[in-house]
Amino acid sequence: MRLDQGTEVIGEMATNTLGTTPERLRGRWLGLAALTISGLVLGLDITILVTALPTLSAKLNATTDQLQWMSAAYTLALAGFMLPAGVLGDRLGRKRMLLVGLATFGISSVIASQMTSANGLILMRVIMGASGAIVLPLMQSMLPSMFQPDERQRAIGLSGAGAFIGLPLGPLIAGWLLTHYDWGWIFLINAPVVVIAVIGVWFFVPESKDPAARRLDWIGAILEVAGVTGIVYGIIEEPILGWGDVQVYGPIAAGVVLLAAFALRQLRVRFPLIDLKLFRSARFTWATVAFTVVGFAMTGVLFILSPFLQIVQGNDAQGTGFRLIPLIAAMMVGAISTDWLAKRFGAKIMVAAGLLGTAVGMFILSQVGVDTGYEQVAIALAVIGVSIAFTMVPALDAILGSLPAGETGAGSALTRTLQNIGSSFGVAIMGSILNGAYKSQLSGQLTGLPSQVQSAAESSVAVAAALAHHLPGAAGAHLLQAAQDAYSHGMSEVMLVSAAMMLGGAVLMTLFLPARAPQASPASLGERGVIA
CATH class of the missing domain: 4.10.860 (DNA Excision Repair, Uvrb; Chain A)
Incomplete structure (x- = not known):
């Protein structure tokens, strides 16, 4: 490259950095709305399947492990493909890659709605997760390029609210759709949301990339x-x-x-693929740990709580969704109030308090039984919702604020990867604890029933409930009661494990998460990515 060409490039980069081209960012709040919608559809699909699990078990003849894979495949693909997606976004352009991810997500959602087998649906969930892996880190990594530091935490809170609200909103929407339409609509609903997100990103989000980004x-x-x-x-x-x-x-x-x-x-x-130098920052490291721990607990808990409300306590799909509203409302309140609370108390106190509050909510859920009133569940969900928002928003701001120039895509991808690995392990480990406790508790309670019926009932509480409706009188009632008690016992064990993990996380954050971010050099404040 000639000297004059190099000077042109440097000059162009200087005039395209965040602080010097405000006219390029006049639509940044509309762009933020598009990014928030993108996060919403991803959050929906992490949990929208939860309410539908009993329906899918019957319609697609899915076994318990297939149901686990329907949930885990999505978060697993999110985790697995997020790191390469972040690097490609840094190199090829974050807006361009974001549009590709959204389009692929929408198309695969439509195909998923037409699947006729459990394994086919699992495959489409993998594709949806892989395309979502492109969207999630890039929508976050664009924010430092679009917003000044004094606006960034508010932008993070609003963009994160989409994914946060989508998580508990998924079961609510699924419940309504399953009551009125075929199960395929829980995936078809993604299509119009994706179209809106694509239009918003296309017109209002500026392109940004790192010309010196590393190879994949x-x-x-x-x-x-x-x-x-x-x-x-x-x-x-x-x-x-x-x-x-x-x-x-x-x-x-x-x-x-x-x-x-x-x-x-x-x-x-x-x-x-991972720049291990990022972990030299204690703020980045421990905020990422908080993200991972919350991902583990939240996804696992939603996977387990929805069948409890639906099968054990006898609510229909729509009723189950409505009973998760306290979680939605509390997360919204938490996300909105976190901005000024974090400025007053700092990330250290907010993250630790959020994890502690989550532990309290999960302990309350561990005391819920078959005949427990809904009020106790609602209180627990509200506590968990506020606490998760208190943890995740300051943690994400601490992470993004710790990343060097040109690393926002890869760094955000690394954080989200670890969070989704935590979510995958949450479904797998908590599901395994639940299944083990369920089988152990149910074993010996079904004497007098045919061995085939006993074996099928031990495979899942949904199968046991379906079998109970086909057995005569007292035998059916006994099977249903035994299965409900066994599931409730298993859920209690899972919630106690989750509460202990959250409590341990709160202690770690108190000990090791720095109270304040290290002072950044003036140059680093403006260079959070190049706007094309």
């Missing part, structure tokens, strides 16, 4: 995806096959080896 480490990406998948697969299969089966310990061992190889590769390659 494809081998590292494969090692990471395969490693996480192996571990999650083994955990999901354990309640069915037991720890002594090679189909359980084999994939887990292989997954651990692959992830170790991935970590070693990141230390040696010239362009690592």
Whole structure:
């Protein structure tokens, strides 16, 4: 490159940085609305399947492990493909990649609505997760390029509110759709939302990229995806096959080896998928840990709570969705109020208090039984909703504020990857704890029933409830009561484990999360990405 050409490029970069081209950002709040809608549809699809699990079990003849995979496949693909998506966005253009991800997500959602088998639906959930992996980190990494530092936390709170609200809103929308339409509509509903998001991003979000972004480490990406998948697969299969089966310990061992190889590769390659230097920042490291812990607990809890409300306590799909409204409302209140609370108390106190509050809410849920009134559930959901917002919004701002110039795509992708790995492990581990406790509690309670009926009833509470309706009088009532009690026992164990994890997270944040961000150099304040 000639000197005059280099000067032109540097000059162009200087005139396109955040602080010097306000006319390019006049539509930034409309752009933020489009990004928020993008997050909403992704949040919806993490949990929209939860209310539909009993329906899918009947319509597609899905087993318990297939139901777990329907939930885990989406978050697993989100986690696995997010790191390469973040790097590609930094290199090729974040807006361009975001539009590709949204379009692919919409198309795969329509195809998913037409599936006639459980395995076919699992495959489409993988594609939806992979396309969502493009969207989620890039919508966050665009914010530093669109907003000044004094506006950034508000923008993060609003954009994050889309995904946060989508999580509890998913079961509510699914309940209404399942009551009035075929199950395929829980996926078709994505199409119009995606169209609105694409239009908004196209017109109001500026392109941004890092001309010096590192190359993509494809081998590292494969090692990471395969490693996480192996571990999650083994955990999901354990309640069915037991720890002594090679189909359980084999994939887990292989997954651990692959992830170790991935970590070693990141230390040696010239362009690592994960820049391990990011973890030199204690603020980045511990805020990311908080993100991961919350992802583990929230997704796992929603996976377990919805069947409890629907099958154990006898609510229909729409009623189950409405009973999750306290979680939605509390998350909205928490996301809105976090901005000024974080400015007053700081990220350290907010994140730790949020994790502690989440632990309290989960402990309350651990005391819920078959005949417990809804008031206790509503209180627990409200506490959890506010607390999760108190944790996630300040944590995300701390993460983005710790990233160097040109690393917002990859850094945000790394954070979201770990969060979704936590979500995948949440569904897998909590589902396994639940299934183990359910089978153990139900075993010996079904004497007098045919062995085939006993085996089927032990596979899931949904199957047990369906069988109970086909058994005569007292036998059916006994089976239903035993299955409901067993599920309630399993859910109590899961909530106690989750509460302990949240409490441990709160202690760690109190000890290790820095109270304030390190002072940034003046140059770094303006260079959060280049606007094309």
